Structure formats: C-alpha cells, structure tokens
Amino acid sequence: xxxxxxxxxxxxxLVQSIGWTLLLSALAxxxxxxxGFGLMLARxxxxxxxxWFAVVYIECIQGIPLLILLFIVYFGLSVYGLSLPSLVxxxxxxxxxxxxxLGDIWRGCIEAMPKPQWEASECLAFSRWQTLRLVIIPQxxxxxxxxxxxFLVQIIKMTSLASVIGFVELTRAGQIINNTIFQPFLVxxxxxxxxxxxxxxxxxxxxxxxKKLNVANR
Amino acid sequence: xxxxxxxxxLASYWPVFINGAWLTLKMTALAIVVGVCVxxxxxxxxxxxxxxxxxxxxxxxxxxRNTPFLVQIFLLYFGLASFGVRxxxxxxxxxxxxxxxxxxxxxxxxxxxESVPRGQIEAAECLGLSKWxxxxxxxxxxSIEKVYPALTxxxxxxxxxxxxxxxxxxxxxTAIANTVQSxxxxxxxxxxxxxxxxxxxxxxxxxxxxxxxxxMFRRRRVVRRAxxxxxxxxxxxxxxxxxxxxxxx
Amino acid sequence: MSPIVxxxxxxxxxxxxxxxxxxxxxxxxxxxxAIIGAxxxxxxxxxxCIDRLEVIDKGTIEVCGIRVDSxxxxxxxxxxEVGIVFQSYxxxxxxxxxxxxxLALRHVKKQSRGEAADVAIxxxxxxxxxAKADAYPEQLSGGQQQRVAIARSLAMxxxxxxxxxxxxxxxPQLTGEVLRVMEDLAAGGMTMLLVTHEMAFAKRVADRxxxxxxxxxxxxGPGEMLDAPKTPELHAFLNNGL
Numbered sequence: 107x108x109x110x111x112x113x114x115x116x117x118x119x120l121v122q123s124i125g126w127t128l129l130l131s132a133l134a135x136x137x138x139x140x141x142g143f144g145l146m147l148a149r150x151x152x153x154x155x156x157x158w159f160a161v162v163y164i165e166c167i168q169g170i171p172l173l174i175l176l177f178i179v180y181f182g183l184s185v186y187g188l189s190l191p192s193l194v195x196x197x198x199x200x201x202x203x204x205x206x207x208l209g210d211i212w213r214g215c216i217e218a219m220p221k222p223q224w225e226a227s228e229c230l231a232f233s234r235w236q237t238l239r240l241v242i243i244p245q246x247x248x249x250x251x252x253x254x255x256x257f258l259v260q261i262i263k264m265t266s267l268a269s270v271i272g273f274v275e276l277t278r279a280g281q282i283i284n285n286t287i288f289q290p291f292l293v294x295x296x297x298x299x300x301x302x303x304x305x306x307x308x309x310x311x312x313x314x315x316x317k318k319l320n321v322a323n324r
Numbered sequence: 325x326x327x328x329x330x331x332x333x334l335a336s337y338w339p340v341f342i343n344g345a346w347l348t349l350k351m352t353a354l355a356i357v358v359g360v361c362v363x364x365x366x367x368x369x370x371x372x373x374x375x376x377x378x379x380x381x382x383x384x385x386x387x388x389r390n391t392p393f394l395v396q397i398f399l400l401y402f403g404l405a406s407f408g409v410r411x412x413x414x415x416x417x418x419x420x421x422x423x424x425x426x427x428x429x430x431x432x433x434x435x436x437x438e439s440v441p442r443g444q445i446e447a448a449e450c451l452g453l454s455k456w457x458x459x460x461x462x463x464x465x466x467s468i469e470k471v472y473p474a475l476t477x478x479x480x481x482x483x484x485x486x487x488x489x490x491x492x493x494x495x496x497x498t499a500i501a502n503t504v505q506s507x508x509x510x511x512x513x514x515x516x517x518x519x520x521x522x523x524x525x526x527x528x529x530x531x532x533x534x535x536x537x538x539x540m541f542r543r544r545r546v547v548r549r550a551x552x553x554x555x556x557x558x559x560x561x562x563x564x565x566x567x568x569x570x571x572x573x
Numbered sequence: 574m575s576p577i578v579x580x581x582x583x584x585x586x587x588x589x590x591x592x593x594x595x596x597x598x599x600x601x602x603x604x605x606x607a608i609i610g611a612x613x614x615x616x617x618x619x620x621x622c623i624d625r626l627e628v629i630d631k632g633t634i635e636v637c638g639i640r641v642d643s644x645x646x647x648x649x650x651x652x653x654e655v656g657i658v659f660q661s662y663x664x665x666x667x668x669x670x671x672x673x674x675x676l677a678l679r680h681v682k683k684q685s686r687g688e689a690a691d692v693a694i695x696x697x698x699x700x701x702x703x704a705k706a707d708a709y710p711e712q713l714s715g716g717q718q719q720r721v722a723i724a725r726s727l728a729m730x731x732x733x734x735x736x737x738x739x740x741x742x743x744x745p746q747l748t749g750e751v752l753r754v755m756e757d758l759a760a761g762g763m764t765m766l767l768v769t770h771e772m773a774f775a776k777r778v779a780d781r782x783x784x785x786x787x788x789x790x791x792x793x794g795p796g797e798m799l800d801a802p803k804t805p806e807l808h809a810f811l812n813n814g815l
Binding site for chain 2: 624626648649653655656657659661663664665666667676680709722726
C-alpha cells in the first residue's frame with residue numbers, strides 16, 4: 107500500500123474547498139431563509155389550507171434525512187433530463203430542508219410573542235399584516251437570533267453531505283486527498299479542525315446572544 | 325424526453341426495504357439508549373467541582389457539536405482502521421452515533437439540571453439525602469421531564485443522521501436505497517419510497533417517545549386530568565418552546 | 574440542663590460584607606424562639622448557619638451536642654436532628670405530597686415503603702392535609718404547600734425545627750393556617766426557632782424573642798418586650814411595622 111505524504115499542496119486544496127463550503131452554506135441559508143419566512147407566514151395564516159400545507163411540508167421534510175432529500179433532488183433533476191452542476195442540486199435540496207427548519211423555528215418565536223401585543227395592535231386598527239410587520243416581527247427577531255445563528259452552524263455542517271453527490275466542498279476534498287495518500291486519520295482530523303474553526307465562533311456567538319436575552323428577560 | 329414514474333419494479337424489493345428500515349431502527353434505538361446514559365453522566369461530570377473533568381467534558385461536547393457527523397463517522401471508521409482497529413460497520417456506526425448523541429444529550433440534560441431551583445436542593449440536603457440520591461430524585465427526574473421535548477427532537481435527528489452510515493457501507497435504509505436503485509435503474513422512485521419509509525419511522529419514534537413520556541411523567545397525566553375535570557384549560561407551552569430551540573445534528 | 578442550640582460569638586461574612594458580627598444565644602429544649610429584625614440584620618443567615626447551610630468564619634455553634642462549626646461535622650447526623658422549613662417551601666414538584674414526605678424516610682432513615690407511608694399519613698394528618706396525600710404540589714395553595722413542607726420536616730422526627738420566614742410569601746388569608754400548625758407544634762413541646770415578621774404571633778406564642786440588628790443580638794426577652802422596647806433601634810423597627 108502506498109502511503110503518500112501530506113504536502114502543502116494538499117493543505118491548500120483543503121483550504122480552497124472551504125470557500126465552496128461557505129458558498130453552499132450562504133446559498134442554503136439565504137434561499138432557506140426566504141422559503142422559511144414564507145412558510146412561517148403560511149403556518150400562522152388564518153387560511154386553513156395554507157396552514158395545512160405548511161404543517162404537512164414541515165412535518166415531511168423534518169421527518170426525512172437530508173441525504174435522502176439530496177438524492178431525490180439530484181436524481182430527480184437528472185432523470186428529467188436536466189444536467190446541472192452538483193452545486194445546484196445541493197443548493198435546491200438544502201433550500202427545501204433549511205426552509206422547513208427555519209420556518210418552524212421562526213414560527214415558534216412568533217408564537218412566543220404575548221397575546222396582548224396582538225390585541226393592542228388590533229385595538230389600534232392595524233391590519234394583520236401591519237401588526238406582523240410593525241409590532242410582532244421586530245420583537246420576535248430578537249428572540250429568533252440565537253436559534254437562527256445556531257442553525258447556521260447546522261447548515262455549515264450539513265454541507266458536508268453534498269460530498270456524496272460529488273460537490274467538492276471541504277469533506278469531498280478530504281476524501282479525494284485521502285484516496286491518494288491513504289492517511290484518513292490525519293486528513294479527516296484536519297477537515298474536522300477546519301469545520302470546528304468555522305462553526306465554533308458562530309456557536310459561541312449564538313450562546314452569547316442567548317445569555318444576553320435571558321438576562322434582559324429576568 | 326419525458327420520464328414517467330414507475331414504482332412497479334420496486335415491489336419485489338419490499339423485504340429488502342423493510343430489512344433496511346429495521347436495521348436503521350435498531351441502530352437508532354441502541355444509540356439513543358446508550359447515548360442518553362452516557363450523556364447523563366457527562367452532564368453531571370461537566371458540573372462537577374473537579375476542574376480537569378469539567379474541562380474535558382466541555383472540550384468533548386464542543387468538538388462533537390461543531391464538526392459534521394459525516395466527518396466524525398469517517399474519522400472513527402477509516403481513521404481507526406488505519407491504526408489497525410477494524411470493526412464491523414454496524415458497531416462503528418452505532419459507536420459514532422453514541423458519541424454524537426451523548427454530547428447533545430449532555431448539553432440538553434445539563435440545562436435541565438441547572439434549572440432545578442437551588443432551594444429544592446437545599447431542602448433535600450437538609451433532609452439528609454446523600455449527593456447521589458439528590459442527583460437522582462431531586463435533580464435528574466424533574467429535569468428529564470422538563471427537557472423531554474428537546475431530547476426527543478434530538479432522537480429524531482439522530483435517526484436521520486443514521487443515513488450517513490451508508491457512507492461507510494452499513495446496511496441501513498439509505499445504503500439499501502443505493503443498492504436497489506442501482507439494480508432497478510429506478511433511482512427517483514427508490515428514494516421517494518425510502519423517504520416515505522423514513523417518515524414512517526419518524527412517526528413511529530414520535531409515537532413511542534410520546535407513550536413513554538405519558539408513562540414516565542404521571543404527574544402530567546394526573547394534573548391534566550384533574551384540571552380537565554375542574555374545567556380549567558391547560559397551556560400548550562411546550563411546542564413553541566421546542567420549535568425555538570430547533571434542530572441540531 | 575444543656576441547651577439544645579447554642580451560638581457563641583458567631584461571625585460570618587459574604588465576601589467583604591460582614592453579616593454576623595458576634596451572635597450569641599441559647600435555646601433550651603421545648604422553647605420557641607422568635608427572631609425578628611430588619612432585612613440585612615442577619616437573622617436568616619444565623620438560622621441557616623445552625624443547619625450548616627452556611628459555614629461560619631469564627632465562633633462556635635452547637636446543636637444537640639454536635640459541633641456544627643467543626644470541619645468534619647457529621648452532616649447526616651446533624652440533619653436528622655434539625656428540621657428546616659423554607660420561605661419558598663421547596664417541595665419536589667414531580668412527587669406527590671405523600672411521596673415528598675416519604676423520600677427521605679425511605680432513603681435516609683431506611684424505612685420500608687409501608688413504614689414510610691404510615692409516618693407520612695400521620696404527619697399529614699397532624700397538619701390537617703391527610704386528604705391531599707395523592708395531590709401534586711402544583712395543585713395546592715401556598716398555605717397548603719407550606720404545611721406539607723412542615724410535615725416533611727416533621728416526619729424525620731427532628732429535635733429542633735427552624736422556620737425561615739415561612740409565611741412571608743403567603744397571602745394573609747393563607748398565613749393563618751400555617752401559623753396554627755406552628756402553634757400546635759409548639760404546644761406539643763417541639764423546640765422551634767423562627768425567623769418571622771409576624772409580630773402578633775411572636776408575642777403571643779414565643780417563649781422568647783430575639784431582636785437582631787446589624788449582625789448582633791440587640792435585645793432579647795419575653796413577648797412583652799415588644800410593648801416596651803429598651804433600645805431606640807427596636808422602637809424604630811416596631812414602629813416601621815417592618
């Protein structure tokens with residue numbers, strides 16, 4: 107068995123792939139946030155069919171692994187004749203996945219807003235949309251920051267699954283290197299360390315925000 | 325060219341799918357049981373006065389929570405193999421899941437332990453109860469009830485994470501899907517069927533954990549029934565709270 | 574006859590704040606002592622030090638012959654002799670009333686389930702809550718919860734019971750039922766120390782009142798002392814109705 111050496115080139119290859127990880131994360135987050143916001147609105151809508159759609163969507167997506175979703179989108183696109191780069195497939199799958207989770211988190215934050223806030227706005231003749239836009243959402247945003255940032259950490263970690271459909275982000279880069287030099291412990295240790303470097307600051311930030319929130323609430 | 329969905333070729337693979345689902349369930353159940361036990365110990369250890377121990381627990385938890393599960397599995401399976409430690413894929417997958425779930429459970433349970441009012445611990449001390457008794461009766465039992473929703477959400481996420489074990493060729497549901505779709509060339513249909521099976525598994529786990537909760541936390545049952553009889557309305561606080569503290573694997 | 578509780582020149586600081594500045598008093602068997610004083614006078618701290626919930630810096634505390642201030646004090650033995658009831662009741666929310674009482678009986682006094690259940694019912698009857706044995710704390714009123722807390726301590730058959738402002742968190746209507754239980758206990762011969770704001774109760778029922786001010790025992794005497802305070806501080810305290 108040829109045991110290659112881990113060189114500086116290999117290291118740079120890993121570092122470059124981080125850019126792709128970040129790109130996919132950003133894409134997933136932005137698209138998922140838009141979808142999630144829409145889902146959240148649907149979930150709290152007075153129209154029953156919208157609510158049902160949102161509930162079913164969220165329950166279904168939250169009940170299946172991202173990996174399966176990824177495969178469905180990837181193979182779904184290819185059998186229908188679309189040959190798109192794996193980044194697109196991964197982006198679409200993650201958008202679907204992220205929107206379900208963010209939608210649910212944000213719905214929770216909205217529902218945690220005290221009823222009197224809604225009542226006061228009603229008495230001021232605000233429309234439902236105005237109440238949401240001017241009174242409820244601004245307050246809910248504060249509450250939603252810690253879990254949203256926390257979920258961003260999950261997104262970054264989940265991009266590792268895109269490796270399975272061939273997208274060359276950090277994990278895939280690691281696999282490629284390992285397949286040439288056969289040093290899995292070193293390679294994946296470094297891969298893990300890079301992910302840690304990306305995720306840990308965000309985790310602490312989310313924790314710090316949560317602490318501040320709890321202190322303010324006391 | 326229009327592709328038409330055709331599920332018929334998959335019918336004969338039904339037992340194969342069921343097998344995969346069963347293995348996924350076994351892996352998840354085993355990992356959950358062991359993981360929660362380990363996580364409980366880590367939760368207490370992290371709160372202990374022995375600084376190096378508490379520190380080690382923090383390091384362990386932060387590493388697991390800030391690295392992808394897929395990388396953890398690779399590190400465990402391929403990394404150990406390169407040192408000559410070979411283990412069956414089932415064992416490796418369960419071990420990785422235990423290590424992962426224990427870290428999350430530890431944080432969740434620790435939050436529960438910390439929310440036990442200091443006064444109750446003092447009252448228990450003044451009744452002469454030993455530290456272990458206090459830990460079990462006064463701290464852990466009410467904590468588990470309080471963090472149960474967050475904990476059970478974590479179980480569901482763990483079951484989904486088990487899909488990643490397919491990447492080290494464990495024979496669970498996702499791996500089965502990969503095999504079947506390469507046999508039948510019906511990739512989209514296969515993954516749709518498997519998605520449906522995961523949904524069924526999710527519902528099953530939700531049902532089991534709900535039933536377990538009803539059995540364990542009779543206080544909830546008793547109080548709810550009494551309140552219903554008295555005509556009072558119980559607040560449904562837990563769902564909003566869990567949604568906020570959302571997902572995580 | 575040696576006193577059941579004896580404090581001798583006790584000093585205690587929290588950080589740079591010296592809360593107890595040389596507290597000394599004795600409690601004889603069967604006595605009921607009421608400790609009164611303004612917030613910050615150190616009365617709760619003194620009480621908590623007796624059951625070693627706080628460790629004193631200087632001085633000695635002796636309870637039933639046990640030196641509480643000693644670094645290798647037998648805590649279990651101490652807590653078997655001393656019962657304490659807190660302002661916030663501190664019942665265990667996930668256990669029924671009866672189970673709350675049985676917990677320590679079974680695991681500390683090693684009684685069997687049957688024995689513990691009998692004792693629990695007996696003390697619950699004593700505080701008038703036998704009917705609530707299977708209820709959970711959240712289903713009870715504040716006064717009922719506090720009576721359960723008293724029963725829980727009583728079940729351990731302590732030689733002395735400490736009460737830390739046990740009615741301060743209660744509505745006036747609920748205070749009465751708790752005070753009645755305490756009066757019965759005193760009549761039954763239990764040695765009791767209470768930190769309280771209930772002046773009328775203290776004057777009527779206590780054998781002796783200790784007034785604490787700025788970390789020391791300022792005045793002490795029978796209930797009538799409240800009608801004729803010797804020091805201006807006690808006079809001011811009583812007139813402020815604190």
